Amino acid sequence: MGVEAIRGMFDRAKAEGRAAFLPYFPVGYPDYAGSLDAIEAMSRAGVDGFEIGIPFSDPLADGPVIQAATQVALEKGMTVRKCLEGVRTLRGRGVHQPMMMMGYINPLLSYGVQAFVRDAKAAGADGLIIPDLPPEEAQDFVAACAAEHMALVFFLAPTSSAERIRAVGERATGFIYVVSLTGVTGARTELPSDLKDFVARLKAATDRPLVLGFGISTPEQARSMNGLVEGFIVGSALVRAGANGAAAVGALAGELRAALNTAE
Amino acid sequence: MTMYIEVGKTNVPDERGYFGEFGGRYVPETLMPALDELAAAYAEAMADADFQGRLAHLQRTFTGRPTPVTYAARLSEQLGGARIFLKREDLAHTGAHKINNALGQALLAQRMGKRRIVAETGAGQHGVGSATACAMLGLECHVYMGSVDMARQQPNVFRMKLMGANVIPVESGTKTLKDAINEAIRDWVTNVRSTFYLLGSALGPHPYPMMVRDFQSVIGIEARQQMLELAGRLPDVAIACVGGGSNSIGLFHGFRDDESVELIGVEAGGHGVLSGEHAARFADPAKGRPGVLHGTRSFVLQDADGQIMNTHSVSAGLDYASIGPEHAYLRQTERAFYTLATDEEALEAVKTLSQTEGIIPALESAHAVVEAVKRAPTMPKDSIILVNLSGRGDKDLDTIMRELKLNE
Numbered sequence: 001m002g003v004e005a006i007r008g009m010f011d012r013a014k015a016e017g018r019a020a021f022l023p024y025f026p027v028g029y030p031d032y033a034g035s036l037d038a039i040e041a042m043s044r045a046g047v048d049g050f051e052i053g054i055p056f057s058d059p060l061a062d063g064p065v066i067q068a069a070t071q072v073a074l075e076k077g078m079t080v081r082k083c084l085e086g087v088r089t090l091r092g093r094g095v096h097q098p099m100m101m102m103g104y105i106n107p108l109l110s111y112g113v114q115a116f117v118r119d120a121k122a123a124g125a126d127g128l129i130i131p132d133l134p135p136e137e138a139q140d141f142v143a144a145c146a147a148e149h150m151a152l153v154f155f156l157a158p159t160s161s162a163e164r165i166r167a168v169g170e171r172a173t174g175f176i177y178v179v180s181l182t183g184v185t186g187a188r189t190e191l192p193s194d195l196k197d198f199v200a201r202l203k204a205a206t207d208r209p210l211v212l213g214f215g216i217s218t219p220e221q222a223r224s225m226n227g228l229v230e231g232f233i234v235g236s237a238l239v240r241a242g243a244n245g246a247a248a249v250g251a252l253a254g255e256l257r258a259a260l261n262t263a264e
Numbered sequence: 265m266t267m268y269i270e271v272g273k274t275n276v277p278d279e280r281g282y283f284g285e286f287g288g289r290y291v292p293e294t295l296m297p298a299l300d301e302l303a304a305a306y307a308e309a310m311a312d313a314d315f316q317g318r319l320a321h322l323q324r325t326f327t328g329r330p331t332p333v334t335y336a337a338r339l340s341e342q343l344g345g346a347r348i349f350l351k352r353e354d355l356a357h358t359g360a361h362k363i364n365n366a367l368g369q370a371l372l373a374q375r376m377g378k379r380r381i382v383a384e385t386g387a388g389q390h391g392v393g394s395a396t397a398c399a400m401l402g403l404e405c406h407v408y409m410g411s412v413d414m415a416r417q418q419p420n421v422f423r424m425k426l427m428g429a430n431v432i433p434v435e436s437g438t439k440t441l442k443d444a445i446n447e448a449i450r451d452w453v454t455n456v457r458s459t460f461y462l463l464g465s466a467l468g469p470h471p472y473p474m475m476v477r478d479f480q481s482v483i484g485i486e487a488r489q490q491m492l493e494l495a496g497r498l499p500d501v502a503i504a505c506v507g508g509g510s511n512s513i514g515l516f517h518g519f520r521d522d523e524s525v526e527l528i529g530v531e532a533g534g535h536g537v538l539s540g541e542h543a544a545r546f547a548d549p550a551k552g553r554p555g556v557l558h559g560t561r562s563f564v565l566q567d568a569d570g571q572i573m574n575t576h577s578v579s580a581g582l583d584y585a586s587i588g589p590e591h592a593y594l595r596q597t598e599r600a601f602y603t604l605a606t607d608e609e610a611l612e613a614v615k616t617l618s619q620t621e622g623i624i625p626a627l628e629s630a631h632a633v634v635e636a637v638k639r640a641p642t643m644p645k646d647s648i649i650l651v652n653l654s655g656r657g658d659k660d661l662d663t664i665m666r667e668l669k670l671n672e
Contacts, residue, residue: 057571058442058443058446058557058558058572060292060446060449060450061450061453063450071437074571079569080569080570105290105556106556106557106571106572107571108570109554109570110568110569110570111569111570132290132559133290134289134290134291134293134296136280136288136289136296154293155292155294157292157293157294159294159295159296159298159456159457160293160296160297161297168293179292179293182294182453182454182456182457183453183454184450184453184454
C-alpha cells in the first residue's frame, strides 16, 4: 500500500524494460457506474497504475476534454466522498494497481486535509496529486501523507529552475509528475522537440521516478516513453473514448499498454 | 526622495504573500517561476525612480490624476445627516479606477520585455483599462471575457476592440468573471515565457494582491490629502464596493493608519442573502468560508463539497465567488467592516445619485452609494462620509434602463 505499492509498480515495469502506464480517468464520467466500469476495463487491460480524477468546478490546469467531462460528473452529483467510495468499490472488484487521487485543492481543503488523506488511504488509494498545490503551500498535506504512508506527488515543468528541480525532488514522494510542455492537459499531435533535454536536466538533479504527462495520446508517443522516463500519464484521449463506453476505454488503454512491450 | 508608489507602508503581505492566514500561491508548477520573476521585477521597478517617475507622469498626463473629490451637496442635504464626499474615479481616463493598475502593470510588462498581454474582465472596465494601456504602449492585448458579461457590457466590448484588443468570449462554466480568469490563467500557463498576465483585481497568487493594491493605493492617498484640503479633516467613514476588491483596497490603503476612519466594504447582495443568488462572500456563513480559488486563500462561496458556487449580481464587476485576501485579513483583524447592498438598492442608488448630483455611477459603485445613503441620516451633521465612486455608469445604461423601466 501507499509509497511501497508505487515503488513496486516502477520496479516491475523496469524489470520488463519499459515505462509504467498510468491512465487518468475522472470518477463520474460519463456517469458514476460508467467511470468505475472504464477504470476496471483499463485494469484488466494491464495498465500499471491510475490517476483517479476528483471533479472540480474550476479545473484551471485542464484542457477542454477534461473540463467538459468533469463538468458532466459534477452535474450528475459527483462529490469527493463519492469518489473515495468509488475507489473502495474498485478495490472490491479486484482493481489491484496503485491508485493516485488527483484533485484540485479546494474540495480537499473543504473535506479537511487529515480527514481526506485518512479516508483516501482507508478507501484503498496510494497517494495524492494536487495540481494547484506547490510544495511551498503543502506543509499540512506533507505531514498528513507522511503519517499515513501515502505518496504526495509534486510537479516539475519546463519552466522549473535547477534550484526548484532540486527542492521539488527532495519533497516529492512516490514520483515526480513531469509536465511535458507549458500548457494545459490535452492530446497533442507532437510532443515538444526538446523533451529529451528537459528530462536529462531533471535526471541530473533528482533520482526520483519521473512520470510524464500532458499531451500523450498515441501508441507511438507511449512507446517513446520507454527508456526516457519511469512512467507516463494519458488522460484526455481516454476520457474522450469514455463517451463510447467502458469497453472503448479499455481497448484504447490495451493498445497503449501493448505499445510498451519491447520483446517482440 | 518620495516615490510615487510607496511600498512597505504595511507589514502585509509577508514574503510568501500572506496577509495573516490569507493569500499565498496555489498555482500549477509551470507558473511558479513566472511568479518569482514577476515579484522580483516588481520590487526592482518600485525601487527605480525612473520607473516610478514615468508612472507618475502618465497618471497625470494620460489618466488625468489626481481625480477630484466632489462634495455631494444636494444628496447630503436631502439625507439630513453626515456630509457625503465622492472620490471621482469615474473621471479617470476610461471611466473607472481600473486604469490605475492596468497602466502600472503594462509599464512593468514593457520593462520585463513581455510584449504579449493577457487579461480577464468582468464588467469590462479592466479589459478596457488593459486595452487602453496596451494601445498607448504598443503592446499586444488579449482579453478573456465571459459571454454572459459580453452581452451585458456591450459598450465595453466595442471599446476594447476599437483599441485593437482581441476579445475572446469564454463559454465555460458560468460564463462570467470566474471563468474568464480560468481561461486567462490557462493562456498564461501555455504562453508563460512570452506573456504577461495583467490581473485586474487584488486577488490571485502573490505578488498580484500586493501589486494591485499598491497601484490602486493612489486612490486613498489622493483622497486623504483632498479631504484635508476640502474639509480640513479626515472622513469618519470611507466606503467602497468590493468585488475582487481593488478599488476598495486602494481607498482603504490611504487611511489604514488613521484609526478614526472607519473602513466599510460593500459586497453584492444580489437578490438577497436568503435567496442564495448573490456574491456576498462574508455575509453568508453557510457558503462563504475560507478556501482557495485562482491561486489565493481567502473567503470563497462554495458548496458543502468545496465546489465553487455560482454567484449573482446585477453588476458584472462584483459578480465573483471570492474576495481579495487582504480584505479577509482586514475583516479578521477588524480594521475594516463589510456589509452588502442588493441589486434593487443599487439600482435605486443609481437613480438617486444621478438626480441629486448629476453623476451617473457604475452599478458596482452604486453599491457603495447605498451604504452612504443608509448611514448618513444616522450620523451628526458635522460628520463626513467618503465614498469611492469607482466608475461611471455609461457601460450599464442598457441594464439600468431595463431594470428601472425607464423606457416605458
